[in-house]
Amino acid sequence: MKDLKHLYYxxxxxxxxxxxxxxxxxxxxxxxIGITCYQIPExxxxxxxxxxxxxxxxxxxxxxxxxxxMTSLTCEYCRAMLERSLEGGYQFLDAMISPASCSQLAxxxxxxxxxxxxxxxxxxxxxxxxxxxxxxxxxxxxxKMSRLKVLNKLKEVYGIDTSDDALKKAVALHNEVCxxxxxxxxxxxEENPRITGYEFAVLCLITYCCPKDLILDKLRETAEELKxxxxxxxxxxxxxxxxxxxxxxxxxxxxxxxxxxxxxxVVADRYCFGSFPGRQELILNEEVDILTQICQQTxxxxxxxxxxxxxxxxxxxxxxxxxxxxxxxxxxxYQQMKxxxxxxxxxxxxxxIMRDDYGWPVLSVDRPYVVGNSGQMRTxxxxxxxxxxxxxxxxxxx
Ligand code: SF4
Ligand code: SF4
Numbered sequence: 001m002k003d004l005k006h007l008y009y010x011x012x013x014x015x016x017x018x019x020x021x022x023x024x025x026x027x028x029x030x031x032x033i034g035i036t037c038y039q040i041p042e043x044x045x046x047x048x049x050x051x052x053x054x055x056x057x058x059x060x061x062x063x064x065x066x067x068x069x070m071t072s073l074t075c076e077y078c079r080a081m082l083e084r085s086l087e088g089g090y091q092f093l094d095a096m097i098s099p100a101s102c103s104q105l106a107x108x109x110x111x112x113x114x115x116x117x118x119x120x121x122x123x124x125x126x127x128x129x130x131x132x133x134x135x136x137x138x139x140x141x142x143x144k145m146s147r148l149k150v151l152n153k154l155k156e157v158y159g160i161d162t163s164d165d166a167l168k169k170a171v172a173l174h175n176e177v178c179x180x181x182x183x184x185x186x187x188x189x190e191e192n193p194r195i196t197g198y199e200f201a202v203l204c205l206i207t208y209c210c211p212k213d214l215i216l217d218k219l220r221e222t223a224e225e226l227k228x229x230x231x232x233x234x235x236x237x238x239x240x241x242x243x244x245x246x247x248x249x250x251x252x253x254x255x256x257x258x259x260x261x262x263x264x265x266v267v268a269d270r271y272c273f274g275s276f277p278g279r280q281e282l283i284l285n286e287e288v289d290i291l292t293q294i295c296q297q298t299x300x301x302x303x304x305x306x307x308x309x310x311x312x313x314x315x316x317x318x319x320x321x322x323x324x325x326x327x328x329x330x331x332x333x334y335q336q337m338k339x340x341x342x343x344x345x346x347x348x349x350x351x352x353i354m355r356d357d358y359g360w361p362v363l364s365v366d367r368p369y370v371v372g373n374s375g376q377m378r379t380x381x382x383x384x385x386x387x388x389x390x391x392x393x394x395x396x397x398x
Pocket of ligand 1: 272304
């Protein structure tokens with residue numbers, strides 16, 4: 001396929017958390033807030049005057065220092081972030097919002113705080129307790145936390161306008177981004193998709209890592225370009241299977257590239273930093289308070305295994321089944337960051353349930369944070385693709 005005009009530009013932006021657009025917005029007086037987890041409603045961090053940046057650690061090499069503080073038996077994403085903090089890589093941030101959703105994340109943030117690794121005068125880390133259940137109580141708790149711990153603090157320290165009007169503007173911006181990403185993502189349903197999973201992963205991740213208003217033009221142009229893009233003619237030779245990727249957070253499109261190079265086109269993304277959930281519009285109504293609607297969307301849509309009510313455990317499987325059917329996947333890849341508690345049990349159970357009860361071929365892998373060059377991962381995906389092909393030859397549906 002012809003290269004997307006702005007893909008290289010976007011790829012370059014992803015090489016650094018403090019990228020050109022983040023710097024530009026900050027020079028224009030915007031407050032930058034680092035976030036690490038889907039459970040904090042992204043919309044409330046993108047009010048006029050501030051914006052959120054998903055904290056990543058691109059080009060991570062050694063994690064020795066992070067490991068020293070957190071031990072080698074913890075999630076590498078958290079260790080990589082701590083390492084990057086120790087190197088001074090998050091000095092540009094004005095604040096970090098730290099959810100208590102995952103204890104390893106909380107541990108990482110506590111280290112950053114105790115070691116005083118971000119030195120801006122007004123810098124703060126706000127620890128936010130997130131709900132364990134996605135029911136009405138959970139929503140109410142999230143509303144309270146969002147108001148007390150996030151909005152009030154942003155207003156108090158940085159003078160951010162947290163009024164309903166400001167929230168409405170943030171929702172409008174969020175919706176604009178979501179409309180474009182959804183339009184682009186829909187092409188993955190095509191029999192011969194005009195966009196690869198890797199390209200989509202780059203475009204989607206960009207929307208979490210840059211001030212949204214500064215990427216809109218190029219995103220719109222990309223959506224326009226895709227309307228007439230000719231798909232590859234040798235698609236079937238290159239990709240011998242279509243897969244949905246689910247699991248713990250993935251902030252590195254290189255993982256998707258590796259899977260595709262091994263022969264499986266990634267047609268749907270069900271992980272944090274992906275589009276399901278995260279890039280769905282919020283259509284506001286006049287009856288319910290805006291903050292409530294924002295928190296409802298976050299809590300109800302959230303697919304985090306931290307939610308342990310039985311109906312949500314079941315719903316997570318149904319959601320993946322439904323997405324995989326909608327995007328015409330042949331199989332599922334459950335990937336999990338090594339030592340991730342939540343996805344440890346979710347992946348173990350889902351691997352069997354999705355295979356035995358739902359009939360999907362499933363590849364189940366744990367992985368390091370930096371995975372782009374993993375020969376082991378490549379081999380496992382190749383073997384999975386072959387097993388799907390054999391099933392098809394033998395006449396199985398999936
Ligand atoms: S898997 Fe759960 S805890 Fe981890 S980032 Fe996603 S929402 Fe947060
Ligand atoms: S991958 Fe798992 S352990 Fe690591 S931060 Fe996310 S939820 Fe926590």
